[in-house]
Amino acid sequence: MRGTAQRxxxxxxxxxxxxxxxxxxMRRIAATIGVTPMALYRHYPNRDALLAAVADQAFTDLARRWKERPATGGDAVAQLHAAFDALLDVAIDEPHLYRxxxxxxRARARTYPDDFRDGASPTLAVVADIVRTGIDARLLREDDVWDVAFTIAAHMQGLILLFQGGRTDPSADRFRAMCHGSxxxxxDGLTA
Structure with missing residues (x-):
């Protein structure tokens, strides 16, 4: 059963x-995997439930990639740059998935602050953990960890939306460099 649901x-x-x-x-997925559309409903009650499962898995995968990305220097600032490279990879390589x-x-999308502070966001939790590490190491000044993480993530996501909307240099390499500069x-404004 789990094999078919995963397929x-x-x-x-x-x-x-x-x-x-x-x-x-549902029809297109059924045709692609060679089953009847009704067979899909044994695993997912509707399209929204299927898309929610896809989103949950994609966020989990992205958080894992963020955590696994090597950070030059290892401090919180380097870790944040490394983590956001993983986000930029998705935004540049898989723009539909990023959007x-x-x-x-979409149904069941998390909202800030409640869902995030409760730990429901695997990706922002990675950023918050790095921020907390930076504050504890006195690399970043004392502040609300979740608000800082959200501010950083929202800024980076805003830049990505400008890139995807054709409002920045179209070169992915130059865009990535611009994001790291930003x-x-x-x-710099958060450093202790």
């Missing part, structure tokens, strides 16, 4: 990454 979710994620959330339909996760209106300026 369904993997197919939905692949369609979403390639074409956007609008391309994901679905961070900007599209993140550096934000962190």
């Amino acid at each position: 369904i979710a993997d197919t939905a994620r692949a369609l979403l990454a390639a074409e956007g959330a609008a391309a994901v339909s 679905f996760l961070f900007t599209d209106t 993140l550096g300026r934000i962190l």
Whole structure:
């Protein structure tokens, strides 16, 4: 049973990454994996539930990638730069998936501050942990960990939206460098 549910979710994620959330339909997924559309409903009660499962898995995968990314120097500032490189990878390499996760209106999307402070966001929890480490090491000044993490993430996501909307230099390498420069300026204001 779990194998089929995972195949369904993997197919939905692949369609979403390639074409956007609008391309994901139960009929199309059923045709792609060779089952009847009704067979999908044994695993997911509706399209929203399937997309929520895809989002949950994608956020978990992204958080894992953030945690695993090596940070030059190892301090909190270097860790934040490394973590946001993983976010930039998704935004540049999988723009449809990025929009679905961070900007599209969808069922069960987490909202700040309550869902985040309760630990429901695997990605912002990574940023908050790095910020907490930076505050504890006195690299960053004392502040509300979640508010700082949200501010940093919102700033980076705003830059990504400008890039995806064609409002910045179209070169991915120059955009990435610009993001790191901007993140550096934000962190300069937060350093102890």
